[in-house]
Amino acid sequence: MSDPHATAAPARIPVFEFTALMALLAATVAFSIDAMLPALPEIAAKLSPEAINRAQLVLTFFLLGIGVGTFVAGPLSDAIGRKRTIVVGVSIFVIGAVIGAQAQSLEVLLAARFVQGLGAAAPRIVPMALVRDMYSGREMAKVTAFIMMVFILVPALAASAGQLIIGFAGWRGVFYAFILFALIGLAWLSLRQPETLTPERRRPLRAGLLWAGTKEVLGDRDVRLYILTMTLGFGQMFALLSSSQQLFAAFGAVESFPKWFALMAILAGSGTAFNALFVMRLGMRRMVRGTYMMQVISSGAMLALILGGAVTPPDGFIFLFAWTVTVFMMAGITFGNLNALAMQRMGHLAGLAASVVSAFSTMGAVLIAAPVGLMFDGTALPIVVATFTCSSLAVILMGLVRENA
Numbered sequence: 001m002s003d004p005h006a007t008a009a010p011a012r013i014p015v016f017e018f019t020a021l022m023a024l025l026a027a028t029v030a031f032s033i034d035a036m037l038p039a040l041p042e043i044a045a046k047l048s049p050e051a052i053n054r055a056q057l058v059l060t061f062f063l064l065g066i067g068v069g070t071f072v073a074g075p076l077s078d079a080i081g082r083k084r085t086i087v088v089g090v091s092i093f094v095i096g097a098v099i100g101a102q103a104q105s106l107e108v109l110l111a112a113r114f115v116q117g118l119g120a121a122a123p124r125i126v127p128m129a130l131v132r133d134m135y136s137g138r139e140m141a142k143v144t145a146f147i148m149m150v151f152i153l154v155p156a157l158a159a160s161a162g163q164l165i166i167g168f169a170g171w172r173g174v175f176y177a178f179i180l181f182a183l184i185g186l187a188w189l190s191l192r193q194p195e196t197l198t199p200e201r202r203r204p205l206r207a208g209l210l211w212a213g214t215k216e217v218l219g220d221r222d223v224r225l226y227i228l229t230m231t232l233g234f235g236q237m238f239a240l241l242s243s244s245q246q247l248f249a250a251f252g253a254v255e256s257f258p259k260w261f262a263l264m265a266i267l268a269g270s271g272t273a274f275n276a277l278f279v280m281r282l283g284m285r286r287m288v289r290g291t292y293m294m295q296v297i298s299s300g301a302m303l304a305l306i307l308g309g310a311v312t313p314p315d316g317f318i319f320l321f322a323w324t325v326t327v328f329m330m331a332g333i334t335f336g337n338l339n340a341l342a343m344q345r346m347g348h349l350a351g352l353a354a355s356v357v358s359a360f361s362t363m364g365a366v367l368i369a370a371p372v373g374l375m376f377d378g379t380a381l382p383i384v385v386a387t388f389t390c391s392s393l394a395v396i397l398m399g400l401v402r403e404n405a
Contacts, residue, residue, distance in 0.1 A: 012134060013192050019143045021193060022131060023150035024185045025086065025123040028093065029066065030154040031181055032120055033059060035162035037245045038258060039171035046171075047106040054106060056242040056373040060366050061110045063238060065096075065117020066124060067362035073121040074129070074355035079205035082130050083195045089122020090186045094179050101175035116178070123185065125355065133196035156265040159258040213352040222401050223357070226342040229288070229397045230335065230361035232390040235368025237331050240324060240383050242373040250378050251317040260321065267325045271332030284337040289398040291333045292391045298326045299388035306381055320380055327387060341401075 012018070036058060044055035069089070077085035096115030103109035131143050165173045203209075217223055240247075248257045279287050302323045305311050311319050342357045368390065375382040 013194070015135075015143070017192065018134065019146045021185070021188055022127040022143070023147045025189065026127045026147055027150055027154045028090075028123045028182060028185065029120050031158050031161075032062060032093075032116060032178055033241065034155045034158035034261070035165070035174055035177065036062075037159050037241075037261065038163040039166055039174050040245050041249070042166065042171045043106075043109070047103075047109060053246075053374050053376050056246075056376070057106075057110055057370065058113055059242040060238065060370045060373065062113040062117040062120070063362060063369070064366045065114040065119075066121050067117075067359050067366065069118040069121025070125055070362060071355050071359035073125045075203075075205055075210055075352055077122075077126045077129055077197070078203045078352075081195050081197050081202065082126050082133065083189060083193065086122050086126050086189060087186065089119045089126070090182050091119065092116075093119030093123075094182050095119070097175045097178040097182070101172045101179075125358065128354070130193075130196055153265075153269075156262040156269075159261040163258045210352065214356055217353045217356045218360075220345065223342050223345075223353075225397050225401050226338050227357055227360050228364075229292075229394045230338045230342075230357070231364035231368070232394045232397070233292075233331065233334050233338070234361055234365030235372075236383075236387040236390040237327060238365050238369035239372035239386055240327050242369055243376050243383050244324070246376055246378075247320070247380060247383070251313045251320060253317065264321065264325050264328060268328030268332055271329035272336075274329075275333045275337065279337065284341050285398065285401060288334045288337050288341070289395060291330050292394040292398065295326060295330045295391040296388060296395060298323060299384055299391060302380070302384050303388055306379070306384060311380060323380075323384070330391075 013021075040055045040058065041052075043058060044052035048054045073085060073089060076088075093116050096112045096117075096119060099115065100109055100112035103112055127147070131147075135143055161177070162174055165177050169176070218227075244261065245257055248254075248260060253260050275287060282290070302311070302319065305316075305319055310316055339354075339357065343353055368386070372382055372386040
């Protein structure tokens with residue numbers, strides 16, 4: 001006789017369809033950031049002509065919303081189920097997009113982007129829980145690898161898509177594209193994907209349990225060091241991302257910005273392949289520390305070129321472009337390793353730990369990226385100095401980690 005208490009395996013849709021759906025949901029964040037980049041000059045001209053750098057806050061407020069929402073999305077999915085959490089998150093995201101499309105002031109637009117970020121946290125975090133529910137071992141690795149490949153491709157296409165939409169419908173049209181993108185993913189999820197977390201496997205959402213789990217995660221010295229290192233890495237990358245359109249425009253790459261951004265994303269994606277080739281041989285911790293050391297060297301050389309007068313428009317663009325590729329390549333090598341390192345001893349708190357690590361590192365990164373972006377002065381100097389400083393501190397922090405990985 002079968003065991004009446006046994007938990008049935010989650011119902012499955014075909015693996016290719018499941019992987020494509022998870023990739024589409026996870027791509028909500030990348031599309032919501034990169035498609036906005038070509039819109040920043042028009043937003044600045046319309047809503048903040050007296051302080052055009054403030055338009056960068058359209059990106060940082062979205063990231064801040066993700067940071068806050070991420071803290072809730074993981075535990076919420078453990079309590080009410082994966083699908084329901086994604087439905088709630090995407091609904092909040094769509095509400096934020098509707099408000100953003102109608103915004104008549106920068107302040108309202110920033111509030112809308114924060115709401116969008118809150119909602120986007122669910123399709124950012126919960127698909128990974130769905131993958132864990134459905135697959136394990138090599139099959140899980142294959143699904144996750146495909147999702148990461150989409151993460152590389154979306155930035156390469158989103159800026160061009162954003163520019164095309166803006167040319168047809170203005171910057172407000174980008175928000176309607178966000179709504180369409182989100183509703184396609186929501187409809188697909190609702191119609192095809194079964195719930196993978198059965199009621200008997202759910203954990204109640206209790207403040208006491210969340211607080212105790214958060215204290216345990218943050219009570220681990222090495223986890224704190226990894227979170228701080230991720231914060232520095234995210235901070236320098238987000239600062240460059242939010243300044244990239246203005247920075248490229250200062251070197252004459254205005255209309256061609258989406259093409260250069262696409263090439264940069266594709267080249268930077270090689271960092272993921274490099275990591276896959278060498279991480280088993282060198283270990284995660286050495287890979288991370290070595291990558292940040294290389295970024296210190298790259299940014300130090302770039303700083304010397306700037307101070308020497310070599311990075312000036314238009315001939316200095318080649319130095320600027322090469323350096324930006326190294327910053328985004330650094331992200332492809334370090335972020336996955338840092339997440340894995342932070343989670344090594346947190347298997348019993350995997351969902352909550354993932355939320356805590358992501359939330360604190362994202363919100364901390366906003367505190368770095370926002371002021372650096374606002375310091376943009378038409379040159380690469382502020383962002384290069386910030387990147388050199390953040391990477392140097394990251395090297396020091398990784399040297400303090402006690403365990404080897």
